[in-house]
Amino acid sequence: MKQDKLVRDKVVDALRRAIVDGALQPGRRLTERELTELTGVSRTSVREALRRLQAEGLVEESPSRGLRVSVPTQEEVQQIYEIRAELEPLAVRLFVERASQDEVDALADVAQKVTPGSDGNRDVLDRFDQILLDGCRNPMLAELLSGMYSRIHAVRRISVASEDRMTAAKQEYADLIEAIRRRSTSDATGAARRHVAAARASALAAMSVLTQEAD
Incomplete structure (x- = not known):
């Protein structure tokens, strides 16, 4: 059995x-x-x-x-990002409060590996997410966010392939890391909200590409 x-x-x-x-x-x-x-x-x-x-x-x-x-609809993507906009800043706040210095350094090291135009960005961002979720010390929150990341895997894959999006994301991660290093929960959660808002816009733009792929 x-x-x-x-x-x-x-x-x-x-x-x-x-x-x-x-x-x-x-x-x-x-x-x-x-x-x-x-x-x-x-x-x-x-x-x-x-x-x-x-x-x-x-x-x-x-x-x-x-x-x-599954082929996500635009409405489903909208709903997922509405939830992500609340849960991801929470995970960031808990990471600031609970993560060890080694985890902060590891997150910063991974963020620096985001390279616009590279085929390896998906693996880099997956690793970033994993360190963040482990460091927030809340397995239930980590499970919820991991499930949402999986649900929007297709639009994230398209977004990651965009050099313009990854250029903007690299700066967003830099802002986030700078706030985390200072252990500023307000600045870090603010940076997280701006990042999710930008990611949401990119995901919705990717829906037209995804629809064509699925046809």
């Missing part, structure tokens, strides 16, 4: 990563047969993994039949 759970968890992780990384594009139809061949596990394990991913919002029912990789 424990082995079955381990297999299911590995399948969920593998499929989640394929979706978030863009290997399985938004709108891509998913069949149990294809995923069974891809993962090398039973249809039962694939079926249960798809149910998990559907609960996370990464997989949805297809307009025709079966399941597909």
Whole structure:
């Protein structure tokens, strides 16, 4: 029984990563047969993994039949960023109050690696998010934000590919780090709010590109 759970968890992780990384594009139809061949596990394990991913919002029912990789609507993106605009500044405030100096230094080091025009920015930002969420010392908040980051993975991927957006983001992160180093909760949360507002505008602009990709 424990082995079955381990297999299911590995399948969920593998499929989640394929979706978030863009290997399985938004709108891509998913069949149990294809995923069974891809993962090398039973249809039962694939079926249960798809149910998990559907609960996370990464997989949805297809307009025709079966399941597909979720295609977020503009309304859903708006709603997610409304929530993110409140939760991310909270995570930043808790990070300022609770993170060790080593974690602050690690966050600053990662922020400096944001390079406009680079293919590696997605991994850099994922690492930034992870350090921030670990340092806020609130697992429930970290889980909520991680789930939202996954739900908007497609528009974030498009935004990260924009050199203009990454140039602006690099400065936003620099402002945030400067405030965190001073342990100023008000300045850090303000910087976080400005960053989320800019990210929201970029995400909404990316929706037209995402819609074309999913067609």
